[in-house]
Amino acid sequence: MKNKIITVIFIGYIFAIFILNIVIKDIDISYSERRYLTKLSKITITNIFNGTIFDNFEDYATDQFVFRDNFRKLKVYTIFKVFNEKDYNNLYIDDKYIYKIEYPLNINSINNFTNKINFLYEKYLDGMNVFYSIIPDKNYYVDNNYLKIDYNKLFHIVINSMDKNISYIDITDCLDISDFYYTDAHWRQERLADVVDKISANMNFNITNNYQISSYKPFYGSYYGQILINSSIDEIKYLTNNYIEKATVYDYSSDLVKVYETEMLGSVDSYDVFLGGATPLIEIYNNGASTNKELVIFRDSFASSLAPLLIDGYKKITLIDLRYLDSDLLNEYISFSNQDILFLYNTTIINNSNVLKINVN
16 A cells, blocks of 8 residues: 555656646746746757757756756755755855855966966057056955965966056955855945045046946846855846936947946846946947046956946046957957056956957967
């Protein structure tokens, strides 16, 4: 009787899951994973014979499986609570913040980074007002026993290898862990006043620092969907003023955009509200500028939320992301003359500098 009961329960469970997978509507977006889920392709003779329909169905069945996120949470919970693992996929939680382990220190990558920046200076920027700043990742501001790179050594190598005509702006003392999102690698725009003040003082431009704050919640950062448990949910706040509202933004990959693409809130990645997310080349025009000064920022995604706060200091700001634009093409889009130049990269990029498309030759 016991065997019969177990068999009936098991068959009932399998049948129930089968029925639920049929009747429950497919989900378009997994907000926890920040990606679009696979949809079932239309069945045709062609995709049956070339086998693509079967590959599609395998991905579809995995993505649309009922209670998928619950099973994923159970897996992570088991890893942490049952097997007492300290991290999962190089992610760990400390006081509600999710961190990604960045280790070991890649000396070759750091030297490669400084060589690339020095090459750009010599080729395009010699004699201009050129600055650089390093954004520490979240691990810099936490004191625990997890593996992390030797940040002092990283800073030492960069500072001593960089061309001496490129001035260093140290912003490490302008930040702490509360200036970052719980579930994401990025910093919070509303917490960048000290960073803006430090940069503006060193580069000699004026900033109003008078903003209205808008917010959106919940924001699921890039780490949230990979770990799913024991973390606070984030809120995105974005700052605006007359200069930001009147600014014109031109994205070379999608024409005119806005400083804040609010339709991106609630999308796969709500952080894309800042200038529409990752893109090779953006120009921001300050239509209320009282100066003719221009700024060029060589940047990663952190600058997407910082750049709007610099708008009232310049007539034009150009953002260049060399992860997506080859440096050999710069002359086709930009005429370097008397602009201010800022290289702004986070430590993760410096420790993995092969992502920058700068051809040193």
